[in-house]
Amino acid sequence: MTLDVDIAHRQGAFSLETRFSSVGRLTALFGPSGSGKTSLINIIAGLARPERGRIVVDGRVLVDTERKIFVPRHRRRVGLVFQDARLFPHMSVLGNLRYGRFFTPQSQRYASEEAVVELLGIGHLLGRRPSGLSGGERQRVAIGRALLASPQLLLMDEPLASLDEARKAEILPYIERLRDEMRIPIVYVSHSVAEVARLASEVVVLSAGRVAAHGPAAAIMQRLDLLPVEERGEGGSVIEAIVSRHDDTFDMTVLASGAGNIRVPRLDAPPGAPVRLRIRARDVIIATERPLGLSALNILPGRIASINAGEGGSMEVRIDCNGTAILSRITRQSLEMLGLSPGREVFGVIKTISFDRANMATGLRGEVDA
Amino acid sequence: MSWLTVLTPDEWNAVRLSVKVATVAMLASLPAGIATALLLARGRFWGRELLNGLVHLPLVLPPVVTGYLLLLAFGRQGPAGSFLAEHFGIVFSFRWTGAALACAIMGFPLMVRAIRLSIEAVDRKLEQAAGTLGANSVWVFVTVTLPLILPGIIAGMILSFAKAMGEFGATITFVSNIPGETQTLPSAIYTFTQVPGGDAGALRLTLISITISMTALLLSEAMARRVGQRLGAA
Numbered sequence: 034m035t036l037d038v039d040i041a042h043r044q045g046a047f048s049l050e051t052r053f054s055s056v057g058r059l060t061a062l063f064g065p066s067g068s069g070k071t072s073l074i075n076i077i078a079g080l081a082r083p084e085r086g087r088i089v090v091d092g093r094v095l096v097d098t099e100r101k102i103f104v105p106r107h108r109r110r111v112g113l114v115f116q117d118a119r120l121f122p123h124m125s126v127l128g129n130l131r132y133g134r135f136f137t138p139q140s141q142r143y144a145s146e147e148a149v150v151e152l153l154g155i156g157h158l159l160g161r162r163p164s165g166l167s168g169g170e171r172q173r174v175a176i177g178r179a180l181l182a183s184p185q186l187l188l189m190d191e192p193l194a195s196l197d198e199a200r201k202a203e204i205l206p207y208i209e210r211l212r213d214e215m216r217i218p219i220v221y222v223s224h225s226v227a228e229v230a231r232l233a234s235e236v237v238v239l240s241a242g243r244v245a246a247h248g249p250a251a252a253i254m255q256r257l258d259l260l261p262v263e264e265r266g267e268g269g270s271v272i273e274a275i276v277s278r279h280d281d282t283f284d285m286t287v288l289a290s291g292a293g294n295i296r297v298p299r300l301d302a303p304p305g306a307p308v309r310l311r312i313r314a315r316d317v318i319i320a321t322e323r324p325l326g327l328s329a330l331n332i333l334p335g336r337i338a339s340i341n342a343g344e345g346g347s348m349e350v351r352i353d354c355n356g357t358a359i360l361s362r363i364t365r366q367s368l369e370m371l372g373l374s375p376g377r378e379v380f381g382v383i384k385t386i387s388f389d390r391a392n393m394a395t396g397l398r399g400e401v402d403a
Numbered sequence: 404m405s406w407l408t409v410l411t412p413d414e415w416n417a418v419r420l421s422v423k424v425a426t427v428a429m430l431a432s433l434p435a436g437i438a439t440a441l442l443l444a445r446g447r448f449w450g451r452e453l454l455n456g457l458v459h460l461p462l463v464l465p466p467v468v469t470g471y472l473l474l475l476a477f478g479r480q481g482p483a484g485s486f487l488a489e490h491f492g493i494v495f496s497f498r499w500t501g502a503a504l505a506c507a508i509m510g511f512p513l514m515v516r517a518i519r520l521s522i523e524a525v526d527r528k529l530e531q532a533a534g535t536l537g538a539n540s541v542w543v544f545v546t547v548t549l550p551l552i553l554p555g556i557i558a559g560m561i562l563s564f565a566k567a568m569g570e571f572g573a574t575i576t577f578v579s580n581i582p583g584e585t586q587t588l589p590s591a592i593y594t595f596t597q598v599p600g601g602d603a604g605a606l607r608l609t610l611i612s613i614t615i616s617m618t619a620l621l622l623s624e625a626m627a628r629r630v631g632q633r634l635g636a637a
Contacts, residue, residue: 078535079534079535080531080534080535105534105539106531106534106535107534107535107536107537107538107539107542108537109535110537111535112535112536113532113535115528115532117528119526119528119529119531119532121529121532121533121547122529122551123547123550123551132533132536132538132546133536133537135537136536136537136538136542137537178536179535179536182536182537
């Protein structure tokens with residue numbers, strides 16, 4: 034699918050002027066709050082009318098102010114999952130799920146109720162009322178409701194933002210399954226590096242209503258300067274790996290990546306399964322010689338590709354490990370102490386324990402470098 | 404105690420007529436009540452405040468004035484009255500239909516107010532959500548807005564009914580006090596108090612009046628509670 038957006042819109046003092054074209058399976062709209070993400074989503078969904086511009090989904094023009102085209106929201110076939118779920122309180126879960134289906138012509142329905150209910154694991158909730166659901170359950174039902182309207186594009190507006198960490202961890206796998214198993218393009222709004230690195234194939238970074246950057250997830254996540262200040266610690270390299278084997282003795286999993294083998298806490302995935310890893314830049318130690326007497330298990334040899342000044346006296350060092358870039362954030366003192374410069378052979382050292390559920394994900398093979 | 408339980412035919416007539424008038428007044432004004440409440444709650448048009456004032460006028464005017472205005476407009480010689488009689492054969496003056504019209508008008512502000520408040524309480528985000536799921540504005544109203552404002556509609560209907568059961572001034576001014584045609588409970592009670600020895604009849608009808616009003620009130624409470632539970636709110 035292709036999504037073309039080129040719009041200009043003003044809301045009070047805030048102006049949104051956004052232009053991008055996306056082809057990814059899951060495109061993340063990423064940026065701090067107030068950057069215009071939700072306004073943009075509302076415009077794509079037809080909840081707001083842009084002052085000027087064009088929105089085209091797979092050749093279907095939804096908005097073109099020049100040609101005076103404005104497809105009303107109920108005919109857009111663009112699903113929207115709201116941050117606050119917005120389930121209908123007067124209907125059961127099943128009633129909510131079937132709502133959009135009712136308005137979709139038979140010939141255009143592609144989502145089957147059983148498949149969606151199974152995918153989201155909400156079979157046991159069907160007879161319940163929305164008021165009796167937990168936040169995570171509500172959000173899953175909201176996703177199911179949007180899917181069953183058989184949309185051509187699914188928009189998700191910070192669907193996890195109002196949930197606590199445990200609930201987020203509960204829903205993320207369902208969104209991954211949705212991305213991998215349903216043939217529907219998704220635009221996912223988030224301000225969380227963890228979510229974007231885990232889910233996105235493509236990232237559009239918004240800042241004060243403008244597109245600050247746009248590209249594959251792996252490339253954007255390395256640009257720490259693009260990340261919101263409070264999320265910078267979460268930035269780093271996103272790399273693809275494959276489960277090579279499980280180490281039963283120490284309860285670990287060995288992943289094969291372009292940068293070499295990486296040991297992580299045990300993953301529940303069969304050998305050969307693709308895994309996406311986010312290696313936080315602050316978790317990577319640089320050694321000029323292969324270290325001895327060190328507890329860290331992952332020692333990746335490489336060559337310094339570039340060094341840039343980072344935020345607050347820190348330095349961002351990009352290490353090229355066999356063609357895979359690993360980003361490390363160290364102090365300027367360390368940099369000078371070790372005398373690091375581009376071209377130097379070094380070792381990137383990463384603790385196994387620094388990997389957890391928030392920065393490892395299965396699925397979405399091969400799209401990271403696309 | 405038999406004087407309390409046995410009603411004369413005239414008294415029965417008054418009871419039946421009152422219930423009929425109140426029911427018709429309530430049902431007939433409901434569509435207009437919902438439409439007006441929607442206009443006032445959601446509409447952005449010139450003269451909205453004027454409409455609001457007009458709707459509330461019967462609440463603040465002396466009922467006699469409202470009745471007299473109705474007589475001027477809907478009486479045999481009145482512009483609206485003669486038009487309706489000529490073209491549709493609908494006659495209001497000195498008929499029970501006139502009593503229903505008077506009651507409907509008197510209860511209208513109460514009905515509109517209750518419905519309007521419930522419309523203003525509806526989370527419009529739910530309506531947006533329904534729109535993105537493919538529902539056009541009519542479907543959104545029928546499937547989302549209407550069920551959500553049901554408690555308000557019920558409250559409005561009960562208020563209108565209760566007002567109609569008690570309406571006296573506008574009715575008696577507009578359609579007089581004709582036994583069997585326009586003599587509702589309050590008019591009948593009033594008549595009893597005007598004749599010697601009418602105390603027993605007045606008391607009987609008073610008790611009946613209390614019973615009907617109380618039943619309506621309890622019924623509405625019960626219905627509102629059921630709807631409220633269904634909505635999962637309060």
